[in-house]
Amino acid sequence: MVELYNLDLFELGKRASEIREKLYGRKIFFNINRHINPSNICKDVCKFCAFSAHRKNPNPYTLTIEECVEIAKEVYLKGAKEVHIVSAHNPEVGYEYYMNIVKSIKKTLPDIHIKAFTAAEVNFLSEISGKRYEKVLDDMIEAGVDSMPGGGAEIFDEGIRNKICKGKVSSEDWLKIHELWHKRGKKSNATMLFGHIENRYHRIDHMIRLKKLQDKTGGFNSFIPLVYQKKNNFLNVKDFLTGVEILKTVAISRIILDNIPHIKAYWPTFTLNLALVAGEYGADDIDGTIQRESIQSSAGADSRNGLDMEELIFQIKDAGFIPVLRDSLYNEIKVYK
Ligand code: V47
Numbered sequence: 001m002v003e004l005y006n007l008d009l010f011e012l013g014k015r016a017s018e019i020r021e022k023l024y025g026r027k028i029f030f031n032i033n034r035h036i037n038p039s040n041i042c043k044d045v046c047k048f049c050a051f052s053a054h055r056k057n058p059n060p061y062t063l064t065i066e067e068c069v070e071i072a073k074e075v076y077l078k079g080a081k082e083v084h085i086v087s088a089h090n091p092e093v094g095y096e097y098y099m100n101i102v103k104s105i106k107k108t109l110p111d112i113h114i115k116a117f118t119a120a121e122v123n124f125l126s127e128i129s130g131k132r133y134e135k136v137l138d139d140m141i142e143a144g145v146d147s148m149p150g151g152g153a154e155i156f157d158e159g160i161r162n163k164i165c166k167g168k169v170s171s172e173d174w175l176k177i178h179e180l181w182h183k184r185g186k187k188s189n190a191t192m193l194f195g196h197i198e199n200r201y202h203r204i205d206h207m208i209r210l211k212k213l214q215d216k217t218g219g220f221n222s223f224i225p226l227v228y229q230k231k232n233n234f235l236n237v238k239d240f241l242t243g244v245e246i247l248k249t250v251a252i253s254r255i256i257l258d259n260i261p262h263i264k265a266y267w268p269t270f271t272l273n274l275a276l277v278a279g280e281y282g283a284d285d286i287d288g289t290i291q292r293e294s295i296q297s298s299a300g301a302d303s304r305n306g307l308d309m310e311e312l313i314f315q316i317k318d319a320g321f322i323p324v325l326r327d328s329l330y331n332e333i334k335v336y337k
Helices: 002-007 009-024 065-077 095-108 121-131 131-143 156-164 172-185 200-217 243-256 273-282 309-318
Strands: 029-032 034-035 082-085 114-115 187-196 221-228 287-290 322-326 332-335
Touching: 002 200, 002 243, 009 243, 009 273, 009 309, 029 309, 034 065, 065 095, 082 095, 095 114, 095 131, 114 332, 121 172, 131 172, 131 243, 172 187, 172 200, 187 200, 200 243, 221 243, 221 309, 243 273, 273 287, 273 309, 287 309, 309 322
Parallel strands: 029 287, 029 322, 034 082, 082 114, 187 221
Antiparallel strands: 322 332
């Protein structure tokens, strides 16, 4: 399948657009969301990460549970439908801290969708508590988690994974955790971090492993290829991907992952302009307003303060697409004709 990369960009775009347009026409989905990153203190040392507190980012913080609830309350009143909670793996705060953030937000705002905890966090929570993955996931559901984000997948190839994020959840366990989550009738997303030391074969291998799991469970809502941001981290990548390689990867993901409904061009790692161009290469979603973003912006992305909704709608329309406000599970809330 790696031969797909040898096709001309426009041919790939044509094939991917056919799939995308059959499903959604010219629609581009977005939501009103807020990212909450409760702590940047991490027991893991992923070389690509500029968010966690280390010598390139010597500003450790841990939000209190009350602070997390306040953030959620504030954005809910401004129309947010979702909070996306992803934390570093902070061994100082304990299992209950993570669960109580969710419990407290859900208690205060029962209507807000809580997308929380990557499979890497589930693995970390299992390690610190001695609980099996099944129990951690059941506790998350009981606390009020509605869906799981797709982070922590990075690149599944074990050789590359060992070089960029040794010690973090294994590829096998990442997939197992999502399988267990889907078995509980819940949805999740899947990411792929690319543009660092991996090559085209590793990307295709990553997509195929996801495709196989999706055939089994049908639980993934969207695939999110995250473009590696190179500042303030320890990976020391000199070359950056070309726009052509990024767009080819988006198109190929749309073609290979024909069993995952949505392809998300996550604008913080693409830039909004390229995310909109990716709409012509198979992507149908650009995430949302985000409002505050710490993981990619720490590594150089221009996403610290999110995007204004009016601006997002204007830009989507200006690029020739139909903006569709969606909820976290892709139900349409409003179509902006
Ligand atoms: O897994 C870390 C990535 C991810 C860098 O599910 C980096 O809807 C680029 O999971 N350059 C966390 N990426 C973010 C995440 C996510 C984001 C948007 C939407 C969804 C969703 C999930 O951030 C990590 C890692 O792959 N990341 N450092 C970096 N330097």
